Amino acid sequence: MMDIPDIILFQRLPFYINYEMQAFIDLEYPDNKILFSDLNQWNGFHELLFDEDRRIQVSKGRQLKDFAKGVLIRIPREVHCFDGAEREGFVKEVNARAKTEHLGFRLAGEDIKKQISGIPPLLYLEKDVFKIIIKKAQAQLVEMPSRQFGLDNLKADGKSLDVLITWYITEQSAVTNWKVAGRHVKIRLPGLGIIDPYRSSKLLDESPVFRLIDHPLPMAIYSERIEN
Incomplete structure:
Protein backbone atom coordinates (compact mmCIF):
# COMPACT_ATOMS: atom_id res chain seq x y z
CA MET A 1 0.00 0.00 0.00
CA MET A 2 1.27 3.44 -0.86
CA ASP A 3 2.59 5.52 2.02
CA ILE A 4 0.52 8.69 2.27
CA PRO A 5 1.91 11.52 4.41
CA ASP A 6 -0.06 13.09 7.22
CA ILE A 7 -2.31 15.85 5.89
CA ILE A 8 -3.67 18.94 7.63
CA LEU A 9 -6.32 21.24 6.16
CA PHE A 10 -6.13 24.99 6.70
CA GLN A 11 -9.73 25.82 5.88
CA ARG A 12 -10.28 23.95 2.56
CA LEU A 13 -6.61 23.78 1.58
CA PRO A 14 -4.57 20.61 2.19
CA PHE A 15 -0.94 20.71 3.32
CA TYR A 16 1.09 17.65 4.23
CA ILE A 17 3.28 17.50 7.29
CA ASN A 18 6.96 16.96 6.55
CA TYR A 19 8.52 16.00 9.88
CA GLU A 20 12.06 15.88 8.46
CA MET A 21 11.86 19.40 6.99
CA GLN A 22 9.79 20.64 9.96
CA ALA A 23 7.28 22.26 7.63
CA PHE A 24 3.74 22.19 6.28
CA ILE A 25 3.95 21.78 2.49
CA ASP A 26 1.13 22.70 0.10
CA LEU A 27 -0.16 19.48 -1.46
CA GLU A 28 -1.02 21.19 -4.75
CA TYR A 29 1.96 23.60 -4.88
CA PRO A 30 4.93 21.83 -3.20
CA ASP A 31 7.17 24.90 -3.43
CA ASN A 32 4.76 26.63 -1.05
CA LYS A 33 5.98 25.84 2.47
CA ILE A 34 5.15 27.05 5.96
CA LEU A 35 8.02 26.34 8.36
CA PHE A 36 7.25 25.34 11.93
CA SER A 37 9.92 27.81 13.07
CA ASP A 38 7.95 30.70 11.50
CA LEU A 39 4.85 30.02 13.60
CA ASN A 40 4.02 32.11 16.63
CA GLN A 41 4.03 30.20 19.92
CA TRP A 42 1.41 30.96 22.52
CA ASN A 43 -0.01 29.05 25.47
CA GLY A 44 0.61 25.54 24.10
CA PHE A 45 -0.33 26.44 20.53
CA HIS A 46 1.47 27.32 17.35
CA GLU A 47 -0.43 30.07 15.57
CA LEU A 48 -0.49 31.39 12.03
CA LEU A 49 -2.53 34.01 10.28
CA PHE A 50 -3.39 32.22 7.03
CA ASP A 51 -4.38 33.98 3.81
CA GLU A 52 -6.68 31.53 2.05
CA ASP A 53 -6.62 33.41 -1.26
CA ARG A 54 -2.82 33.38 -1.55
CA ARG A 55 -2.36 30.05 0.33
CA ILE A 56 0.35 31.53 2.53
CA GLN A 57 1.08 32.53 6.08
CA VAL A 58 0.65 36.26 6.55
CA SER A 59 3.86 37.98 7.60
CA LYS A 60 4.20 38.97 11.25
CA GLY A 61 2.83 42.37 12.13
CA ARG A 62 -0.12 42.18 9.72
CA GLN A 63 -3.66 41.94 11.09
CA LEU A 64 -6.57 39.65 10.31
CA LYS A 65 -8.80 42.55 9.25
CA ASP A 66 -6.40 43.29 6.36
CA PHE A 67 -7.43 40.14 4.51
CA ALA A 68 -10.79 39.19 3.04
CA LYS A 69 -10.03 35.48 3.47
CA GLY A 70 -7.64 35.63 6.39
CA VAL A 71 -8.14 33.16 9.23
CA LEU A 72 -6.33 32.69 12.52
CA ILE A 73 -5.29 29.04 12.86
CA ARG A 74 -4.21 27.67 16.23
CA ILE A 75 -2.47 24.29 16.18
CA PRO A 76 -1.66 22.35 19.36
CA ARG A 77 2.10 21.84 19.43
CA GLU A 78 1.84 18.06 19.51
CA VAL A 79 0.12 17.95 16.09
CA HIS A 80 3.28 18.48 14.06
CA CYS A 81 5.50 16.51 16.43
CA PHE A 82 3.39 13.35 16.35
CA ASP A 83 4.43 10.64 13.90
CA GLY A 84 3.30 7.35 15.34
CA ALA A 85 1.29 4.18 14.78
CA GLU A 86 -1.73 5.24 16.83
CA ARG A 87 -2.58 7.99 14.36
CA GLU A 88 -6.33 7.44 13.93
CA GLY A 89 -7.21 7.84 17.60
CA PHE A 90 -4.98 10.90 17.79
CA VAL A 91 -6.63 12.43 14.69
CA LYS A 92 -10.15 11.97 16.10
CA GLU A 93 -9.15 13.47 19.44
CA VAL A 94 -7.44 16.51 17.87
CA ASN A 95 -10.26 17.11 15.37
CA ALA A 96 -12.89 16.98 18.10
CA ARG A 97 -10.96 19.66 19.97
CA ALA A 98 -10.39 21.71 16.79
CA LYS A 99 -14.12 21.62 16.03
CA THR A 100 -15.21 22.56 19.56
CA GLU A 101 -12.66 25.35 19.97
CA HIS A 102 -12.90 26.65 16.35
CA LEU A 103 -9.15 26.31 15.79
CA GLY A 104 -9.34 26.71 11.98
CA PHE A 105 -7.84 23.37 10.90
CA ARG A 106 -8.50 19.63 10.66
CA LEU A 107 -6.24 16.60 10.38
CA ALA A 108 -7.09 14.03 7.71
CA GLY A 109 -7.82 10.48 8.83
CA GLU A 110 -6.74 7.49 6.73
CA ASP A 111 -9.73 7.43 4.34
CA ILE A 112 -9.63 11.20 3.85
CA LYS A 113 -5.87 11.06 3.22
CA LYS A 114 -6.49 8.59 0.41
CA GLN A 115 -9.28 10.69 -1.07
CA ILE A 116 -7.27 13.92 -0.93
CA SER A 117 -4.35 12.08 -2.55
CA GLY A 118 -6.54 11.08 -5.49
CA ILE A 119 -7.86 7.63 -4.54
Whole structure:
Protein backbone atom coordinates (compact mmCIF):
# COMPACT_ATOMS: atom_id res chain seq x y z
CA MET A 1 0.00 0.00 0.00
CA MET A 2 1.27 3.44 -0.86
CA ASP A 3 2.59 5.52 2.02
CA ILE A 4 0.52 8.69 2.27
CA PRO A 5 1.91 11.52 4.41
CA ASP A 6 -0.06 13.09 7.22
CA ILE A 7 -2.31 15.85 5.89
CA ILE A 8 -3.67 18.94 7.63
CA LEU A 9 -6.32 21.24 6.16
CA PHE A 10 -6.13 24.99 6.70
CA GLN A 11 -9.73 25.82 5.88
CA ARG A 12 -10.28 23.95 2.56
CA LEU A 13 -6.61 23.78 1.58
CA PRO A 14 -4.57 20.61 2.19
CA PHE A 15 -0.94 20.71 3.32
CA TYR A 16 1.09 17.65 4.23
CA ILE A 17 3.28 17.50 7.29
CA ASN A 18 6.96 16.96 6.55
CA TYR A 19 8.52 16.00 9.88
CA GLU A 20 12.06 15.88 8.46
CA MET A 21 11.86 19.40 6.99
CA GLN A 22 9.79 20.64 9.96
CA ALA A 23 7.28 22.26 7.63
CA PHE A 24 3.74 22.19 6.28
CA ILE A 25 3.95 21.78 2.49
CA ASP A 26 1.13 22.70 0.10
CA LEU A 27 -0.16 19.48 -1.46
CA GLU A 28 -1.02 21.19 -4.75
CA TYR A 29 1.96 23.60 -4.88
CA PRO A 30 4.93 21.83 -3.20
CA ASP A 31 7.17 24.90 -3.43
CA ASN A 32 4.76 26.63 -1.05
CA LYS A 33 5.98 25.84 2.47
CA ILE A 34 5.15 27.05 5.96
CA LEU A 35 8.02 26.34 8.36
CA PHE A 36 7.25 25.34 11.93
CA SER A 37 9.92 27.81 13.07
CA ASP A 38 7.95 30.70 11.50
CA LEU A 39 4.85 30.02 13.60
CA ASN A 40 4.02 32.11 16.63
CA GLN A 41 4.03 30.20 19.92
CA TRP A 42 1.41 30.96 22.52
CA ASN A 43 -0.01 29.05 25.47
CA GLY A 44 0.61 25.54 24.10
CA PHE A 45 -0.33 26.44 20.53
CA HIS A 46 1.47 27.32 17.35
CA GLU A 47 -0.43 30.07 15.57
CA LEU A 48 -0.49 31.39 12.03
CA LEU A 49 -2.53 34.01 10.28
CA PHE A 50 -3.39 32.22 7.03
CA ASP A 51 -4.38 33.98 3.81
CA GLU A 52 -6.68 31.53 2.05
CA ASP A 53 -6.62 33.41 -1.26
CA ARG A 54 -2.82 33.38 -1.55
CA ARG A 55 -2.36 30.05 0.33
CA ILE A 56 0.35 31.53 2.53
CA GLN A 57 1.08 32.53 6.08
CA VAL A 58 0.65 36.26 6.55
CA SER A 59 3.86 37.98 7.60
CA LYS A 60 4.20 38.97 11.25
CA GLY A 61 2.83 42.37 12.13
CA ARG A 62 -0.12 42.18 9.72
CA GLN A 63 -3.66 41.94 11.09
CA LEU A 64 -6.57 39.65 10.31
CA LYS A 65 -8.80 42.55 9.25
CA ASP A 66 -6.40 43.29 6.36
CA PHE A 67 -7.43 40.14 4.51
CA ALA A 68 -10.79 39.19 3.04
CA LYS A 69 -10.03 35.48 3.47
CA GLY A 70 -7.64 35.63 6.39
CA VAL A 71 -8.14 33.16 9.23
CA LEU A 72 -6.33 32.69 12.52
CA ILE A 73 -5.29 29.04 12.86
CA ARG A 74 -4.21 27.67 16.23
CA ILE A 75 -2.47 24.29 16.18
CA PRO A 76 -1.66 22.35 19.36
CA ARG A 77 2.10 21.84 19.43
CA GLU A 78 1.84 18.06 19.51
CA VAL A 79 0.12 17.95 16.09
CA HIS A 80 3.28 18.48 14.06
CA CYS A 81 5.50 16.51 16.43
CA PHE A 82 3.39 13.35 16.35
CA ASP A 83 4.43 10.64 13.90
CA GLY A 84 3.30 7.35 15.34
CA ALA A 85 1.29 4.18 14.78
CA GLU A 86 -1.73 5.24 16.83
CA ARG A 87 -2.58 7.99 14.36
CA GLU A 88 -6.33 7.44 13.93
CA GLY A 89 -7.21 7.84 17.60
CA PHE A 90 -4.98 10.90 17.79
CA VAL A 91 -6.63 12.43 14.69
CA LYS A 92 -10.15 11.97 16.10
CA GLU A 93 -9.15 13.47 19.44
CA VAL A 94 -7.44 16.51 17.87
CA ASN A 95 -10.26 17.11 15.37
CA ALA A 96 -12.89 16.98 18.10
CA ARG A 97 -10.96 19.66 19.97
CA ALA A 98 -10.39 21.71 16.79
CA LYS A 99 -14.12 21.62 16.03
CA THR A 100 -15.21 22.56 19.56
CA GLU A 101 -12.66 25.35 19.97
CA HIS A 102 -12.90 26.65 16.35
CA LEU A 103 -9.15 26.31 15.79
CA GLY A 104 -9.34 26.71 11.98
CA PHE A 105 -7.84 23.37 10.90
CA ARG A 106 -8.50 19.63 10.66
CA LEU A 107 -6.24 16.60 10.38
CA ALA A 108 -7.09 14.03 7.71
CA GLY A 109 -7.82 10.48 8.83
CA GLU A 110 -6.74 7.49 6.73
CA ASP A 111 -9.73 7.43 4.34
CA ILE A 112 -9.63 11.20 3.85
CA LYS A 113 -5.87 11.06 3.22
CA LYS A 114 -6.49 8.59 0.41
CA GLN A 115 -9.28 10.69 -1.07
CA ILE A 116 -7.27 13.92 -0.93
CA SER A 117 -4.35 12.08 -2.55
CA GLY A 118 -6.54 11.08 -5.49
CA ILE A 119 -7.86 7.63 -4.54
CA PRO A 120 -11.66 7.85 -4.96
CA PRO A 121 -14.24 6.09 -2.81
CA LEU A 122 -16.14 3.35 -4.63
CA LEU A 123 -19.93 3.14 -4.76
CA TYR A 124 -21.40 -0.34 -5.25
CA LEU A 125 -24.76 0.23 -6.91
CA GLU A 126 -26.51 -3.06 -7.68
CA LYS A 127 -24.05 -4.86 -10.00
CA ASP A 128 -22.24 -1.69 -11.06
CA VAL A 129 -19.22 -0.09 -9.41
CA PHE A 130 -18.79 3.69 -9.57
CA LYS A 131 -15.94 5.97 -8.57
CA ILE A 132 -17.04 8.95 -6.48
CA ILE A 133 -15.41 12.10 -7.85
CA ILE A 134 -15.84 14.29 -4.76
CA LYS A 135 -14.70 17.61 -6.27
CA LYS A 136 -17.21 17.27 -9.12
CA ALA A 137 -19.93 15.60 -6.99
CA GLN A 138 -20.23 12.86 -9.62
CA ALA A 139 -20.43 9.08 -9.71
CA GLN A 140 -18.49 7.62 -12.66
CA LEU A 141 -18.88 4.01 -13.79
CA VAL A 142 -15.51 2.26 -13.46
CA GLU A 143 -15.95 0.11 -16.59
CA MET A 144 -17.38 2.97 -18.69
CA PRO A 145 -16.26 6.42 -17.43
CA SER A 146 -18.58 8.23 -19.86
CA ARG A 147 -21.52 6.83 -17.87
CA GLN A 148 -21.93 9.07 -14.84
CA PHE A 149 -24.48 10.97 -12.80
CA GLY A 150 -24.44 13.94 -10.43
CA LEU A 151 -24.79 13.50 -6.69
CA ASP A 152 -25.48 16.99 -5.39
CA ASN A 153 -29.08 17.27 -6.57
CA LEU A 154 -30.42 13.84 -5.74
CA LYS A 155 -33.56 13.49 -3.65
CA ALA A 156 -32.92 13.42 0.10
CA ASP A 157 -34.11 10.47 2.14
CA GLY A 158 -35.97 12.44 4.77
CA LYS A 159 -33.89 14.43 7.23
CA SER A 160 -30.67 12.49 6.71
CA LEU A 161 -27.49 12.54 4.66
CA ASP A 162 -28.75 9.56 2.66
CA VAL A 163 -29.98 10.22 -0.87
CA LEU A 164 -32.36 8.28 -3.12
CA ILE A 165 -32.07 7.36 -6.77
CA THR A 166 -34.27 5.45 -9.18
CA TRP A 167 -32.22 2.80 -10.96
CA TYR A 168 -32.95 0.69 -14.06
CA ILE A 169 -31.96 -2.94 -13.60
CA THR A 170 -32.10 -6.23 -15.47
CA GLU A 171 -31.98 -9.47 -13.53
CA GLN A 172 -31.11 -13.05 -14.43
CA SER A 173 -33.79 -15.69 -13.94
CA ALA A 174 -32.48 -18.55 -11.80
CA VAL A 175 -34.87 -20.98 -13.58
CA THR A 176 -34.43 -20.13 -17.25
CA ASN A 177 -31.10 -18.25 -17.12
CA TRP A 178 -32.78 -15.58 -19.26
CA LYS A 179 -32.60 -11.90 -18.42
CA VAL A 180 -35.92 -10.58 -17.20
CA ALA A 181 -37.26 -7.32 -18.56
CA GLY A 182 -35.62 -4.17 -17.22
CA ARG A 183 -37.43 -2.36 -14.44
CA HIS A 184 -36.95 0.56 -12.11
CA VAL A 185 -36.17 0.18 -8.43
CA LYS A 186 -35.53 2.76 -5.73
CA ILE A 187 -32.04 2.75 -4.21
CA ARG A 188 -30.66 4.45 -1.10
CA LEU A 189 -27.11 5.81 -1.28
CA PRO A 190 -26.01 6.13 2.36
CA GLY A 191 -24.26 9.32 3.41
CA LEU A 192 -23.69 10.71 -0.09
CA GLY A 193 -25.74 13.83 0.67
CA ILE A 194 -22.63 15.17 2.44
CA ILE A 195 -21.28 16.07 -1.01
CA ASP A 196 -24.00 18.69 -1.47
CA PRO A 197 -22.51 21.59 0.54
CA TYR A 198 -25.68 23.68 0.77
CA ARG A 199 -28.09 20.96 1.84
CA SER A 200 -25.67 19.07 4.09
CA SER A 201 -24.49 22.22 5.87
CA LYS A 202 -28.07 23.29 6.46
CA LEU A 203 -29.03 19.83 7.71
CA LEU A 204 -26.02 19.57 10.02
CA ASP A 205 -26.16 23.24 11.04
CA GLU A 206 -22.42 23.41 10.37
CA SER A 207 -20.06 25.34 8.14
CA PRO A 208 -19.38 23.61 4.79
CA VAL A 209 -15.62 24.13 5.18
CA PHE A 210 -14.86 20.92 7.08
CA ARG A 211 -17.97 18.83 6.40
CA LEU A 212 -16.12 16.03 4.54
CA ILE A 213 -13.55 15.80 7.34
CA ASP A 214 -16.08 15.87 10.16
CA HIS A 215 -18.42 13.47 8.33
CA PRO A 216 -16.09 11.43 6.10
CA LEU A 217 -17.16 9.15 3.29
CA PRO A 218 -15.80 5.59 3.65
CA MET A 219 -13.72 4.20 0.80
CA ALA A 220 -16.44 1.62 0.05
CA ILE A 221 -20.11 2.68 -0.03
CA TYR A 222 -22.78 0.02 -0.44
CA SER A 223 -26.16 1.04 -1.81
CA GLU A 224 -29.38 -0.46 -0.51
CA ARG A 225 -32.44 -1.36 -2.57
CA ILE A 226 -35.50 -0.15 -0.68
CA GLU A 227 -38.30 -0.64 -3.21
CA ASN A 228 -38.83 -3.37 -5.83
